[in-house]
Amino acid sequence: MSRWEPNARGRLAEAALELCGERGYEQTTVAEIAKRAGLTERTFFRHYADKREVLFGGSGALQELFVNAVTGAPESAAPIDSIAAGLQAVSAMFVGRREYSRQRQALIVANAELRERELIKLASLSAALADALRRRGVAEPAASLTAEAGVAVFKVGFERWIAPAEEREMSQVMRESLDELKAVAAGG
Amino acid sequence: MSRWEPNARGRLAEAALELCGERGYEQTTVAEIAKRAGLTERTFFRHYADKREVLFGGSGALQELFVNAVTGAPESAAPIDSIAAGLQAVSAMFVGRREYSRQRQALIVANAELRERELIKLASLSAALADALRRRGVAEPAASLTAEAGVAVFKVGFERWIAPAEEREMSQVMRESLDELKAVAAGG
DNA sequence: CTACGTGATGACAGTGACTGACATCAGGTG
DNA sequence: CACCTGATGTCAGTCACTGTCATCACGTAG
Numbered sequence: 001m002s003r004w005e006p007n008a009r010g011r012l013a014e015a016a017l018e019l020c021g022e023r024g025y026e027q028t029t030v031a032e033i034a035k036r037a038g039l040t041e042r043t044f045f046r047h048y049a050d051k052r053e054v055l056f057g058g059s060g061a062l063q064e065l066f067v068n069a070v071t072g073a074p075e076s077a078a079p080i081d082s083i084a085a086g087l088q089a090v091s092a093m094f095v096g097r098r099e100y101s102r103q104r105q106a107l108i109v110a111n112a113e114l115r116e117r118e119l120i121k122l123a124s125l126s127a128a129l130a131d132a133l134r135r136r137g138v139a140e141p142a143a144s145l146t147a148e149a150g151v152a153v154f155k156v157g158f159e160r161w162i163a164p165a166e167e168r169e170m171s172q173v174m175r176e177s178l179d180e181l182k183a184v185a186a187g188g
Numbered sequence: 189m190s191r192w193e194p195n196a197r198g199r200l201a202e203a204a205l206e207l208c209g210e211r212g213y214e215q216t217t218v219a220e221i222a223k224r225a226g227l228t229e230r231t232f233f234r235h236y237a238d239k240r241e242v243l244f245g246g247s248g249a250l251q252e253l254f255v256n257a258v259t260g261a262p263e264s265a266a267p268i269d270s271i272a273a274g275l276q277a278v279s280a281m282f283v284g285r286r287e288y289s290r291q292r293q294a295l296i297v298a299n300a301e302l303r304e305r306e307l308i309k310l311a312s313l314s315a316a317l318a319d320a321l322r323r324r325g326v327a328e329p330a331a332s333l334t335a336e337a338g339v340a341v342f343k344v345g346f347e348r349w350i351a352p353a354e355e356r357e358m359s360q361v362m363r364e365s366l367d368e369l370k371a372v373a374a375g376g
Numbered sequence: 377c378t379a380c381g382t383g384a385t386g387a388c389a390g391t392g393a394c395t396g397a398c399a400t401c402a403g404g405t406g
Numbered sequence: 407c408a409c410c411t412g413a414t415g416t417c418a419g420t421c422a423c424t425g426t427c428a429t430c431a432c433g434t435a436g
Contacts, residue, residue, distance in 0.1 A: 002402080002403085003401075003402045003403075003413080003414090004402090004413065004414070008413080008414090026349075028357060029391090029392065030392080030393065030394085031392085039414080040224070040414075040416080041392095041393090041417060042394095042395090042414080042415070042416075043413080044415095045393085045416060046413080046414080047394080049394095050393075051392095051393065051394090101429075111310070112379075114340060115308060116304040116305065116307065116308045117304065119304065119307040119308055120300070120303060120304045120307055123307060124391085134377090134417090141368075141372055142372070148340070170397060180329075184330070184333060185331055185373075190431085190432085191385090191430075191431045191432070192384065192385070193432090196384085196385090198412090217377080217420090217421065217422085218421080218422065218423085219421085225379090228385075228386055228387080229422090229423090230385080230386070230387080230388090230423095231384080231385060231386075233422085233423060233424080234384080234385080237423095238422075239421095239422065239423090269401080367425075
């Protein structure tokens with residue numbers, strides 16, 4: 001066996017979600033999170049740049065997956081259709097994680113600091129998508145606008161997917177949300 | 189004369205812009221800002237909820253002005269045209285403040301914390317505009333989409349207006365940016 | 377004129393996020 | 407066996423932010 005328990009980063013994220021879920025984000029200290037994960041406060045900050053970041057650990061993987069799917073879409077695919085491919089790829093990553101996502105989102109909407117962090121993550125995602133579209137030969141401002149539209153659909157679709165009564169898979173909800181955006185854009 | 193120098197809030201904002209401009213946002217402490225304004229750190233936090241907020245003091249007035257202009261637009265005006273009226277009203281507020289705006293924006297884009305705060309201010313503006321449109325009888329999702337479009341035009345227009353070579357008035361730049369959005373949306 | 381309330385401020389101690397510097401120590405490598 | 411490496415612990419320190427109480431010019435009631 002190794003010197004330390006494995007997956008310190010994951011243990012910190014799990015401990016943070018548990019503790020913040022029990023008593024709220026602001027009422028949870030970094031020292032407490034670290035202690036539950038069997039680590040010290042100083043080690044927490046070696047894994048996460050700040051306290052908020054521990055609740056956004058998956059955003060990097062999400063962005064990478066989304067961008068890769070857009071990049072890997074057929075050359076013939078229109079910009080909005082490569083975004084659609086990205087939405088489908090991202091949906092696969094959330095299979096079986098609806099309850100987890102609900103808990104996490106409840107935390108975020110309840111706290112202004114966390115909402116700020118979420119907004120900048122989505123802005124980063126939008127910029128990365130626009131970049132991917134540009135590499136596919138999409139010109140500006142179409143690339144940025146399509147990227148923004150993709151993020152808007154993701155936001156709307158995600159909120160619907162975690163709604164209390166909702167039981168459909170995320171991929172289906174995303175497809176439907178994208179269709180609605182297309183209808184609105186067409187003046188429907 | 190009164191017991192204290194007047195306009196403590198404004199003095200704090202001015203001191204903050206000066207000091208952060210000289211040495212950067214992170215290298216400036218709240219105690220230093222307060223001292224330059226002739227106040228104490230404790231008093232700073234009686235005027236601003238946190239350190240970032242001192243650089244966003246005008247955002248409340250901007251949102252109010254924008255929303256009022258939208259609300260006060262002729263009943264016959266289409267949603268996008270009431271937004272256009274808001275953009276014109278906001279432009280009036282920036283007359284003679286281009287250099288100030290350049291300095292402030294340079295600070296914000298240079299710092300991730302400040303960018304986060306700016307994003308949530310814009311999100312708040314978008315929500316307020318959507319609300320104003322709904323009160324004008326605009327249905328969803330048209331209200332939210334039009335509001336988002338309005339904020340997008342404001343962002344693009346503002347960035348153009350503070351660009352180094354730019355000398356036109358903000359009202360003209362905003363008009364032009366809105367026209368471009370309309371062209372893009374029309375598939376042009 | 378005096379007493380009292382009010383509101384903006386100062387003073388001070390305390391918490392918690394975050395950082396820098398140095399120590400530790402299992403495991404791999406030559 | 408000596409040495410290096412990487413993840414961790416320890417500790418002191420800075421700074422954002424808060425709660426609490428004191429101060430004191432000003433206005434106002436009596």
